[in-house]
Amino acid sequence: MENEHYNFIKVWILAIISLCYCYYISSKLPKGIFKLFSLTPIFIFFLYLPLTISSVHLVGITAFFLSWLANFKLLLFCFDQPPLSPPPSNLFHFISLASLPIKLKQKTPSQNKSKPPQISILFAIKVIILALLYHCYSYKQNLHKNVVLAMYGAHVYIELELNLALAAIPARAMFGLEIEPQFNEPYLTTSLQDFWGRRWNLMVTSILRPTVYYTMRRISTRLVGSRWTSLPAIITVFVVSGLMHELMYYYVTRVAPTWEMTWFFILHGVAVAVEVLVKKVVPVKMRLHPVVSGAWAIGFHVVTAVWLFLPLLMRNGVDEKAIGEYCKLMDLLKGFLGTCLRSMQSFLFLGLTFWAGSVLVGHVSEWPAEHVALSTSSLGV
Structure with a gap:
């Protein structure tokens, strides 16, 4: 476990150094092919880094943050697109935006003050x-x-x-x-489109939208017209998402893909496209109530997840490995807390001893001289 922590720290140090290169070197190049060429080694390097870690939790975090999110953000960076363009004036802001699952927002005066609690x-x-x-x-x-x-x-x-x-x-x-x-509380969803577009893992949504969805819409406009252009774009987004999830799962298990993960997302992509198609054709008054459509969306998720998604966690022992890592972490925390508690008890005992000694010395120093002489004579001194 200690070796895993060392590898994890080393990976992220290398990632930060790589992002410094992106900030100081690649950002100075013109957008397009030259910047893309300069960042290609970083793309490959970020795909390799998770392979040096075997812990389920650590490799999952690293693969998602670097191999997926950071690479997609840097791909947008090649063409001067947000969130990394224009580059922040602060290097640490750039590293945070590139490597962490965050998206900046502007704080508005109308923001609800009671929401944070x-x-x-x-x-x-x-x-x-x-x-x-x-x-x-x-x-x-x-x-x-x-x-x-x-x-x-x-x-x-x-x-x-x-x-x-x-x-x-x-x-x-x-x-x-x-x-x-x-x-955004996905269990309150009102439809599949609402679930994937406005509630579930919005960081991925915000990355796939400019990299895949908008690009595919521009391409499909020439083929199917502007009215239906969103349908192939939606399915393409889910295909890419499925492939990336397949890659994440490979990092965790290191076994050949069975493509069930990809088919799970393709199935959801088709379902979302059908839902969008129905909304375009059916008048608003004839649509299902949000409670009904939300229940249908949750039911669809449950059925497809039990069929294609969740069994993968049990098939290759990912669940047992994750639970084992949690138990080790809990044992480590218990040991750490026990050590801290024992240290606090020792400091408390020493503090009380010092305080009692100080009080005793203070009282002795305040005794009259005849009391001190009497005490010493009684001791035979």
Whole structure:
């Protein structure tokens, strides 16, 4: 485990050095082929770096942040597109925007002041639920397979949201950056389009939209016309997302892909395209109520996830490995907290001893001289 932590730190040091090159060298080149050529080694390097880590959690974070998000952001950077263009005046801002799952937002005067406490409460609730899920895994051999899969589904959502939120804290704390939320309570979705476009993993949505969706719309406009141009663009986005998820899964398992992950996203892409098509054809008054369409969307997610997505976690032992890493982390934290508690007890004992000695010396120094003489004579001195 210590070796994994060392590799993790080394990988991120190399990533930061690479981003310094992007900031100081590549940013000075004109957009287009020259900048793309200068960044090609970085693309390849970021694809390689996760292969040096084997921990499920650490490789998952590294692969998602560098191999997917950072590479896509740098691809946009090649053509002077946000979020890295124009380059921030501060190097650390550039590194944060490139390597972390964050997107800046402008703070408006109408921003709801009561929302942060609500988010904090929800965050705490999700942490508790995640801890309870890990505790329940000790008894999963006594649970039905579908119950375990449901637990894994909740686990994937909560842990992903918490990890992305925690990753954004340094940029918010050190630089005072206003960050857009990465999730928007996906369980409140009203449709598949609402789920994928406005609620689930919005960082990926904000990256795939300019890199894939807009590009495909421009291409498909010539083929199918402006009215239907969004349909092939939507399906293409989900195909790319499926391939990237397949790559993320390969980093974690290091086994040949079975493409079930890709088919999961292709199926959802087709479903979203059909939903958009229906909305274009069916009048607003004849559409399903948001509660009904939301329930259908959640049901569709559950069925397809149980069919194609979640079984992959059990097939290659990813679940057991992740649970084992969590147990090791908990043991490490317990040992650390125990050491801290023992140290505090020792310091408290020494402090009380010093205080008692000081009080005693103070009282002795205040005794009259005859009392001191009497005390010493009684001791035979």
